[in-house]
Amino acid sequence: MRIGELSKATGVDIETIRFYEKSGLLPGPARSDNGYRDYAHAHLERLAFIRHCRALDMSLADVAQLLASLDTEDAEQLAQVDGLVEAQLARVRARLASMLALEQQLVALKARCDGRHHLHPHAAGSQACGVLQELVAAAHGEACACHEALMKP
Template identity: 60%
Template sequence: MRIGEIAQTTGVDVETIRYYEKTGLLPTPPRLSNGYRDYGEHHGERLTFIRHCRALDMPLAEIGRLLDFVTHPEADCGDINRLIDDHLARVRARLNSLHALEKQLAALRARCKIGHVAADCGILHELVAAAHGEACACHAANRGEAR
């Protein structure tokens, strides 16, 4: 199957497939006599695996490690568990960071009511103050302080 066909079958962009080949995540397929790449079923399975891991927000380096385990099924799966545990810890840290960001944005949004002109906008005043290094209510709200 040609690259356009496997791209459509797997939902992976043609340029991404070429990148995966270049980085070694996807083995380079043999070429037909006309020079076109000839992708097999195993390429499609591997691309689907990679796409699923990317949907889980895994970095390509970790996906490469997981693919090594796929090709070496006799290996100890403890390393797989550690890899997923590490990824889970990073996701949890990002969630905590996003919750803090949510609080900051909510505090910032509370600084302005609809119906005023931009010159009176509490949000803009807060952002300008923060740009000048002054404390802003959105950061105070994140620390549980009041202004």
């Protein structure tokens, strides 16, 4: 099959397929008599494997290690697969904790908004908006509502 067909079958962009070839994740295809790249079913399977790993947010280095493990019978290398998945799981859990903290910060910041978006007679522009006041204060290095919430027990 041609690269466009491979792209359509896997949902992977043509330029990404070429990048995977250049980086050694995907072996280069044979060339047909007319010079076109001729991808085999094995390319489709390997590319689908890479795509799935990337959907799990694995790095290209980790994908390369997993591919090497697929191509080996070395017990030591195969044993490293568990560690690789465990490390990825730890990274995902750390990002989840970070995202929860971010959610708390945004909730605290949103609480500064009274929902009324009109100018107060004695407040000019951003001074009338609690959210903007907090963001300006934080930009000046002052404490802000969104970070105070994380420091409270």
